[in-house]
Amino acid sequence: MGSQGSKLVPCCLDSTNKTAVIEASDVGDEVNSTLDIPAFHEYTYEQLKNATSGFSVDNIVSENGEKAPNVVYKGKLENQMRIAVKRFNKMAWPYSREFVEEARLVGQLRSSKLANLLGCCCTNDERLLVAEYMPHSTLAKHLFHWDTQPMKWAMRLRVVLHLAEALEYCTSRGRALFHDLNAYRILFDGDSNPRLSCFGLMKNSKDGKSYSTNLAFTPPEYLRTGRITPESVIYSFGSLLLDLISGKHIPPSHALDLIHDRNLQMLTDSCLEGHISNDDVTELIRLASRCLQYEPQERPNARSLVAALALLQKETEVPSHLLLGIPHSNSSLPLSALGEACSRRDLTAIHEILEKIGYKDDEGVTNELSFQLWTDQMQQCLESKKQGDSTFRRKDYKSSIDLYTQFIDGGAMISPTVFVRRSLCHLMNDMPKEALDDAMQAQVVSPVWHIASYLQAAALFALGMENEAQTALKEGTALEAKRNNADG
Structure with missing residues (x-):
């Protein structure tokens, strides 16, 4: 890339052959402002924290501004809508009332030429804006x-x-x-x-x-x-x-x-x-x-x-x-075995793949435990997980749900794999909403883990949310391809 000087012949800039600026007040080019976009909404901090996987560094899409420091994260709401979340330094907006009022005014705008403002959050020291997510960069x-x-x-x-x-x-x-x-x-x-x-x-x-x-x-x-x-x-x-x-x-x-x-x-x-x-x-x-x-x-x-x-x-x-020069959203990478199983809603095949994968993807999850947890609560949690894995292998999915729930509620450790396994168990028991919740929790724990996206797709298919499921499937495929490229 560069600009070394083209062979274009300069033209006279004061030519009157074409008028560059038409000073008209009635140019009829109204931008469509009646779009299928939700009305402005005030989100809770927890909603946006979950949507961005705890404001994970993996979800940062930009950070800049010396005079007005801020960070922008990508995220996903519970309804599967992709969002961009701008997190301000409090000093940029010390007065919460002015922040919310200003956000509401901007949030009234709706145009196909804007990345529209969907809402905000103003809690304690937090000042956050929520906008439509634009996936193809700047x-x-x-x-x-x-x-x-x-x-x-x-x-x-x-x-x-x-x-x-x-x-x-x-x-x-x-x-x-x-x-x-x-x-x-x-x-x-x-x-x-x-x-x-x-x-x-x-x-x-x-x-x-x-x-x-x-x-x-x-x-x-x-x-x-x-x-x-x-x-x-x-x-x-x-x-x-x-x-x-x-x-x-x-x-x-x-x-x-x-x-x-x-x-x-x-x-x-x-x-x-x-x-x-x-x-x-x-x-x-x-x-x-x-x-x-x-x-x-x-x-x-x-x-x-x-x-x-x-x-x-x-x-x-x-x-x-x-x-x-960007492939359209309708085109996608080839599906892996797990992606294929989720797209076919083949729960048996998903079970076989998850069983084969095991817990190797939990290695990067940090779990800090006190001595007391190691001696008491930790032992109970590990026993629940061990029994849950045993019933999962035997395809006793109802028992697995109970045992994995005991492990999760114990709070001694966090395991994205357990969330994914319980998600599949919920699907096996015709509980797609609970399955989706678990798959999203797995992504909160491990934001770039492709298997969490795949299980979300399976749950969304079960909920009849075809478009959202296809999006989750593509997201899982892209994350898996990125991971494979990094490993290879």
Whole structure:
């Protein structure tokens, strides 16, 4: 990856052949806000702790922000919905009432162009936001740190249009301010469509009223006043346009110098050579330069950006996952023997595989025991587990449930394998809800253990939750493949 200068011939930037910004107030591009998304909800700390497997480091998807420290985790609620949980440092939001009120306002927004805010949690020192989970990473990953192929020009154009539509939608709903608009704030959903993170719509400062910024390239007015305005967001949008043109994070001042000198070759990603026209590059650079005007009032608004970018779109009928080079969610890796057994609901085969695997996957689970536990309670728990394993081998599933329950309730040790075995026993006794609970507990104990996901799939199939079961099956397959690659 790089930008060594393409052979594009610079075009005159003051050409009047095409108007870059249409200053119209009636552009009819309403973003769909009537989506099948649950209403804003206040979650308990325990719900989010369980969803993220105890805020496991294995579930961290990002952590950044020197001025507003926070960590984002992926998680899964009891209803199997995938979520992203942002955990703030308390000092970012010392007053709980302001935090909840602000979250509720952002939670009223619903758009297909946003990674929507589903809820929050405010308990004691905890400040947590819950949003839709976007599985295909960030724009920064696909634009700056790609592995197999650079982002196609048609996809770059789609990204900026979706982003402009998201900003226009938020502005129309009274949320024109977006904090730290950058390539890490743009995410890709299960269909690889770009979405704007809702987290940037939250005020992010100690007093809950003013704004701070972690942007590398701050708007000029922020340097003067310490505050951002709707026009400041447009400035950051212009910086993102430069990112997408160049494939690099270029300082706006340097980019504007290149534009002034008509040196488009140095500004254009060399990976795009032969795949874009001079007109497209010129038009996008014109838009970027308008957005980066020093005086805020000289910058375009979000609605006019939508109108201009809509005219530039390419390959509009091609699905985003093809443009981005990501296998669609309907495609999956081959199923292993356990995955096949769960997909067929073959409980007998699942039993045979679990019996063969034994307890080898419990080795990484830490169990701290006092001397008293070793001498008394520990002995009782181990005896319950031993008898449970014996009845499990004999396929006496009702007895196994009782004995494994004694072991779990004893609290002397934690075993994901026992949870999985009891889950299967519940399935054998036509208790799918209890089976799902146990399989999810196994994942809480061991977040990246593929067998826990497989048993969740089996339980979900039994509950008639076909789509959720298929998702759990794919998750188990992906975790197993990752594990096999690490071992091999």
